[in-house]
Amino acid sequence: MNYRTQIIHAGRDRDPYTGASSIPIYQASTFAQADPERPGAYDYSRSGNPTREALEWAIAELEQGETGLAFASGMAATSSVMMLFQPGDHLVVTNDVYGGTYRALTSLFRQWKLEHTFVDMTDMDAVRDAIQPHTRALFVETPANPLLQISDLAGLAALAQERGLISIIDNTFMTPYLQRPIPFGFDVVIHSATKFLGGHSDVIAGLVVTRDRKLGKRVKAIQNTFGGILGPQDAWLTLRGMKTLAVRMDAQQAGATRIAEWLQQQSDIKHTYFPGSSDHPGAGLHAKQADGPGAVVSFELADKETTLNMLKRIKLSLVAVSLGGIESILSYPACMSHAAMPREERYQRGITDGLLRLSVGLEDPADIIDDMDQAIQAALSQG
Ligand SMILES: *Cc1c(COP(=O)(O)O)cnc(C)c1O
Numbered sequence: 539m540n541y542r543t544q545i546i547h548a549g550r551d552r553d554p555y556t557g558a559s560s561i562p563i564y565q566a567s568t569f570a571q572a573d574p575e576r577p578g579a580y581d582y583s584r585s586g587n588p589t590r591e592a593l594e595w596a597i598a599e600l601e602q603g604e605t606g607l608a609f610a611s612g613m614a615a616t617s618s619v620m621m622l623f624q625p626g627d628h629l630v631v632t633n634d635v636y637g638g639t640y641r642a643l644t645s646l647f648r649q650w651k652l653e654h655t656f657v658d659m660t661d662m663d664a665v666r667d668a669i670q671p672h673t674r675a676l677f678v679e680t681p682a683n684p685l686l687q688i689s690d691l692a693g694l695a696a697l698a699q700e701r702g703l704i705s706i707i708d709n710t711f712m713t714p715y716l717q718r719p720i721p722f723g724f725d726v727v728i729h730s731a732t733k734f735l736g737g738h739s740d741v742i743a744g745l746v747v748t749r750d751r752k753l754g755k756r757v758k759a760i761q762n763t764f765g766g767i768l769g770p771q772d773a774w775l776t777l778r779g780m781k782t783l784a785v786r787m788d789a790q791q792a793g794a795t796r797i798a799e800w801l802q803q804q805s806d807i808k809h810t811y812f813p814g815s816s817d818h819p820g821a822g823l824h825a826k827q828a829d830g831p832g833a834v835v836s837f838e839l840a841d842k843e844t845t846l847n848m849l850k851r852i853k854l855s856l857v858a859v860s861l862g863g864i865e866s867i868l869s870y871p872a873c874m875s876h877a878a879m880p881r882e883e884r885y886q887r888g889i890t891d892g893l894l895r896l897s898v899g900l901e902d903p904a905d906i907i908d909d910m911d912q913a914i915q916a917a918l919s920q921g
Contacts, residue, residue: 605754688820
């Protein structure tokens with residue numbers, strides 16, 4: 539089956555009880571039991587709900603894993619995966635990890651004595667050097683946020699296998715339509731389905747897929763114990779969003795490609811970061827392991843003043859956190875996604891006060907370009 543067809547029919551593509559074309563929202567906390575000694579397929583919605591299950595089966599199939607699990611948010615998904623580990627365990631984590639994941643590791647899970655080392659995962663030697671006797675996992679993001687550096691999926695998965703580590707990837711920026719890490723050897727795939735999978739900036743959701751059923755069972759036990767489940771309404775909305783993933787992604791990344799080309803021609807833009815640009819250092823590797831550049835472009839203006847002035851004049855794109863919606867969203871990492879990171883550390887990672895991240899939506903890219911052009915020109919003439 540072609541992947542675009544799979545997206546439409548993955549998991550349970552109709553209601554088994556009524557034939558309904560969309561899995562109904564099973565808004566129930568509990569399920570009547572015909573025989574108290576033998577619980578049915580569903581007993582209590584924290585442990586299992588047919589609407590949530592439809593989403594869980596769909597994402598498992600699309601990521602080519604065995605088990606899919608849906609959580610109340612991307613962070614609930616990530617935190618639940620981290621609960622696989624114990625005090626004294628150590629994780630090797632990509633430098634440019636999502637800000638919320640950074641906060642979870644450096645505050646909440648530090649309190650629990652889960653240790654971590656941040657490394658530049660584009661450098662395999664650095665990853666090898668960071669592995670210690672008590673290391674249990676690699677936590678990867680590629681493209682990483684917000685500079686969109688690319689690390690080697692096959693190389694990292696092989697290294698994890700060789701050292702007996704669990705390989706975990708946050709695949710939010712790509713979605714399974716563009717990048718499927720499990721066939722490369724990854725054990726766990728995490729999504730903030732709030733972004734491209736949901737796709738309409740109207741739901742917060744998280745997903746986990748495991749390569750094998752055994753690890754899936756462990757994460758499911760955490761899901762059921764910790765209870766960070768996705769409700770049936772939001773599961774339905776996420777599933778509905780996912781149906782149009784392929785057409786949205788195709789159009790949005792075509793728009794992003796055009797906007798990245800325009801940005802590169804602007805003398806007032808110091809730098810443009812886009813995995814689809816031939817001058818991106820990871821472009822070749824990315825093209826080998828993913829089916830497209832994605833729809834996120836980052837770029838750098840001169841300084842904080844110009845950047846803030848530009849953002850005040852933007853009319854079309856939403857100036858906001860988040861990404862992956864049908865509307866273009868312009869984020870300011872220094873004040874938004876990476877606000878939790880100390881300034882010095884942020885600068886070391888290249889996240890300067892002039893850096894902006896654009897998630898390209900479904901508008902005509904010419905209109906986004908016109909709007910950015912007027913905002914940049916006005917900001918510069920004001921400066
Ligand atoms: C947004 C995001 C998250 C967190 O997801 P929430 O749904 O906001 O909890 C994790 N990873 C990445 C890459 C994200 O963009």
